[in-house]
Amino acid sequence: MKKTLLTSALSFALVTGLTACGGEEESNGENGSASEGEDTEEAAENGEESGGEATSEDATYTIEAGIGLNNKHPQYKGLLEFKEIVEEETDGDVFVETYHSSQLGDDREMMESLQLNTQEVTIPSTAPIANFVEEFTVFDFPFLFPNEQVADQVLDGEIGDRLLGKLEEEEMVGLAYWENGFRDVTNSQHPVETAEDFEGLTLRTMENDLHLDAFSELGANPTPMAFGELFTAMQQGTVDGQENPLATIYLESFYEVQDYYSDTHHVYSPFVFLMSKQFYDGLPDEYQTIVEDAAVEAGEFQREQNRKANEEHLSNLEEEGMEITEVSDEARAEMKEIVQPVIDDYAEEIGADFVDEVYQAVEDAQENVEEEE
Numbered sequence: 001m002k003k004t005l006l007t008s009a010l011s012f013a014l015v016t017g018l019t020a021c022g023g024e025e026e027s028n029g030e031n032g033s034a035s036e037g038e039d040t041e042e043a044a045e046n047g048e049e050s051g052g053e054a055t056s057e058d059a060t061y062t063i064e065a066g067i068g069l070n071n072k073h074p075q076y077k078g079l080l081e082f083k084e085i086v087e088e089e090t091d092g093d094v095f096v097e098t099y100h101s102s103q104l105g106d107d108r109e110m111m112e113s114l115q116l117n118t119q120e121v122t123i124p125s126t127a128p129i130a131n132f133v134e135e136f137t138v139f140d141f142p143f144l145f146p147n148e149q150v151a152d153q154v155l156d157g158e159i160g161d162r163l164l165g166k167l168e169e170e171e172m173v174g175l176a177y178w179e180n181g182f183r184d185v186t187n188s189q190h191p192v193e194t195a196e197d198f199e200g201l202t203l204r205t206m207e208n209d210l211h212l213d214a215f216s217e218l219g220a221n222p223t224p225m226a227f228g229e230l231f232t233a234m235q236q237g238t239v240d241g242q243e244n245p246l247a248t249i250y251l252e253s254f255y256e257v258q259d260y261y262s263d264t265h266h267v268y269s270p271f272v273f274l275m276s277k278q279f280y281d282g283l284p285d286e287y288q289t290i291v292e293d294a295a296v297e298a299g300e301f302q303r304e305q306n307r308k309a310n311e312e313h314l315s316n317l318e319e320e321g322m323e324i325t326e327v328s329d330e331a332r333a334e335m336k337e338i339v340q341p342v343i344d345d346y347a348e349e350i351g352a353d354f355v356d357e358v359y360q361a362v363e364d365a366q367e368n369v370e371e372e373e
């Protein structure tokens, strides 16, 4: 909580102070602006706000877009790509203000802001979304997706579309799936090589009952917590560890407070690009198409950025002194067997027939991917 409050206080001071002297480019939170001549995609790749021509004063519509991760993460680079496309395609008539590092709140709070139309865009993981539309739980079933290619096909196919459609009942519009990635475990106590090593570890989990129950089944002590509070909790020893994809572990500097990394790959986490339904419905049809296409195009860019850096993140973690443990397929199979009763319970809860369809879609996608190889 202290880190979040500090971040919010800092960004509030930055926005208030700079806006008072008309620094409109700083009104997007803590974005640096691209150096002269740096093109926008290059700026996006560097996680920097480009020195774009558009300003909120010229725009009819302003999108406040907030995420929990910092501006080094591919999720923020993707958001800058979205900003660039939308402002270009609408000649600045739609302006996008970007905020990172939980400046606008945590995932749940930002989704509630979308429901109230006090914020227009956020891009959370599916796990917290499951608290609004329970069928999204299925994407957090441990070991559901064998690889990114299968995940892309299922998420971008009929099953993914069907779930996005359910968000409208919650006053949100789902425009695209982006990539958080395969989640791995870090902790400060000892290497995690097999299921037994979870015994007694206090692990922060996302605010999602399936994650809580699965890690309890593995013998850990799961603690649900908003992402913005996680670093401080690890720093103070409130939790021994956490689980997130490599990009987050490295780019959020978890190596400063964690000693052991294990590539459990226990869940593939999608992000969902969410927009306030009230705001979306108020856009002219032409602009609705532009934001839809921009979310998909920026998502393809973000997935590619996320994947291409994973090997580098892993070697960086080792260089920063983390002990790297490779988890065997046998150990993963044992973990899956242990949590299977939890998966079965949630399958019943969200609809066994629907879950069967998802597993069938995974199987079909796997065959497609193998044929394409």
Ligand code: TK8
Binding pocket: 067, 068, 069, 107, 124, 125, 180, 206, 226, 227, 243, 244, 245, 248, 269
């Ligand atoms: C960032 C979170 C993060 C997620 C988590 O806002 O909470 O651990 O993996 O990416 O959404």
